[in-house]
Amino acid sequence: MESSRLDRRKAHTRAALIRSAQEFLAEGNSAATIREITDRADVGFGSFYNHFASKEDLFDAAVLATLDMFDEWRAVATVGLTEPAELFATSYRFALVLVRSQPLVARLALAVGPRILTIDRGFRQGALADLTAGVAQGRFVGDPQHLFMMVGGAFLGTAQLLLEDEDLDAESTATDLARRVLLMLGLDRREAERISAIELPPAPQA
Known part of the structure; x- marks a missing residue:
């Protein structure tokens, strides 16, 4: 029992440190000190090194x-979908809609910049798998790696626009971009319009 309580406390401390680091990165403040990070996380300074070897390790x-x-x-967004173009476009649109409902995540991704498109986790991993499958099945045309960097760049640019211009409707903007991206990937207009209109689930709130 004591061991499980200690494990929960350690997990809570680690999560608090990661959340604090995410906030500093989203603010563009990668120069924050360990003291500032632990203060915001409301954990003891000495606890930091029980979880991370350095500030860089924490930021990673x-x-x-x-x-x-x-x-x-x-x-969540792709439940019931199996076709690669539908998987790609639906998750792509949903991620853009989340720029408004999850601004911390969006600002952190933009603060990291284009490098985030080279990390084989999350957004890159899923989108690249869909693009690779789409090319293999003749749905998309081109090298999957090159296609990903093109659609990834468009994603980051549009995410920045959504953060800066509150008058833009996130869902309609995401739908329009997805339609244009699908056309660029090789789908015809009718198919691109159909796929980009697939209903999205409600966006989770921060």
């Missing part, structure tokens, strides 16, 4: 934890 863990959220959201 914070980025990976953020990317892993995309896997969870992708699973």
Whole structure:
């Protein structure tokens, strides 16, 4: 019993440190000190090194934890879908809609910048798998790696726009971009419009 209580306390401390690091990264403050990070996390300074060897290790863990959220959201958005174009477009649209409902995640991803497109977790992992399957099945045309960098760049640019312009409707913007991306990937207009109109689940709130 005492062991399980200790494990829960350790998990809580680690999660608090990661959340604090995510907030600093989302604010563009990668220069935050360990003291500032532990103060915001409301944990003792000495506890830090029980979980991470350095601030850089913590920041890496914070980025990976953020990317892993995309896997969870992708699973929610694509329930019942198996066709690669539908999987790709639906998860792509849902991730863009989440820019508004999950601003911390969006700001962190944008703060990391294009490097986030090279980390094989979360967004990249799922989208690249869909693009690879789509090319193999003749749905998409091109090299999957090159296609991913193109659609990933469009995603980051549109995410920045959604954060800066509150008058833009997130869902209609995401749908329009997904339709255009599908056309670029090789689908015809009718199919691109059908797939980009697949109903999305409610976006989880922060």
